[in-house]
Amino acid sequence: MDENDLLAEHFEADRTHLKAVAYRMLGSLSEAEDAVQEAWLKLNRSDVSEVRNLSGWLTTVVGRVCLDMLRSRSSRREDPLEYYVPDPVVRGTDGVRDPEEEALLTDSVGLALLVVLETLGPAERLAFVLHDMFAVSFDEIAPIVDRTPAATRQLASRARRRVQGAAPAPAPDVTRQREVVDAFMAASQGGDFDGLLAVLDPDVVLRADGGKLLAAASKLVRGAEAVVNQALTFARFRHAHRTVLVNGAPGIVSVVDGRPAALMAFTVVDDRIVEIQILADPERLAPLLPADLADGAALAGDDH
Structure with a gap:
């Protein structure tokens, strides 16, 4: 197996995780797919021979792509945000869920939470999603949002307060x-x-x-x-x-x-x-x- 095949295999292994990151960032399943595809194209165009943690690298790439998409969206959004319902993940009640659904819905990402995430600024949303939901360090997030780690921590903190105050946690039963x-x-x-x-x-x-x-x-x-x-x-x-x-x-x-x-x-x-x-x-x-x-x-x- 050559290097390209190894990269493709690694990417496919990470695909569901990357889509889960993008779904939380964008609240759109189709846009999440687009972001993951863009990450694949960037992987093919990049020299990653010195990258020691390829999964982490791909996560930050998806984050950067989503940040650009959010900034573009906010500049052209016409519909009132207060009415917007993000894309739902819908399935029957038979209890069957595929691995991609498991990844998408880890941490109980309900529509109420996604609605609140829509109200965050792009940089706040990225800092909160990557750090609080996927344990990416502020040192890794800071270059994406062009801020210091300390300022990035503040972004996540502000987002966290808004989410905790506005997104009700559903009953577990x-x-x-x-x-x-x-x-x-x-x-x-x-x-x-x-x-x-x-x-x-x-x-x-x-x-x-x-x-x-x-x-x-x-x-x-x-x-x-x-x-x-x-x-x-x-x-x-x-x-x-x-x-x-x-x-x-x-x-x-x-x-x-x-x-x-x-x-x-x-x-x-x-x-x-x-x-x-x-x-x-x-x-x-x-x-x-x-x-x-x-x-x-x-x-x-x-x-x-």
Whole structure:
């Protein structure tokens, strides 16, 4: 096996880890794939004969690529960030998860956390993700963000305070989470406002992202009563739908006219729903679903 083959083998062994880094940095599965591919191209163009820790080198390369992508994105973003729901990792409830999903969801990277990460500046996000989630040293991160290690530590510290104050940690018992979500759905289907209030945290946040085609559906709603008053938002989930896991937490995919139409994901803390994320953009949702979930006929057959 020649040197190029060895590098390719090493890269493939690191691919899932690198995609996990990029997913946390970008909140987009397709962009994460692009960042990993760019890292592969940089590896092919670089002399790494003196690199002693190739995995660490690749991690910092992906970080640098993602930083550039974030800076470019922030300069051209047009959509209001408050409505944006990052790409979810969706799977069925059969308990089967492939190694890439395991890597993507290590450390319980829920949509609530990804939403908060979207509010960080590019350099803050990189410092926090690489150091706090992947144990990269500040000495290694500093050159990427063009700061001293001490200043880089401050970036991560500021990001950490924002994340800890804004990203609720979901309950560890997924079965109990599902029971709370089922109670929410039953109350919604029955028009039981008191039942809805019983499972909603008083400060619950609902974020709906309709994308460019359904911009009118985008909204940010705060408070249990305000969310209950948006009960019609849940109408599309009342009939044909399938229960799923969204970044490891309970979720629901709705079906309209035989096609996946929207995704609703929940964050449950202390038996109360504290966040609801709705991705109501069918075109964006479809490629994010596994093949069996993207099959509208199969979904339509799972009425609840």
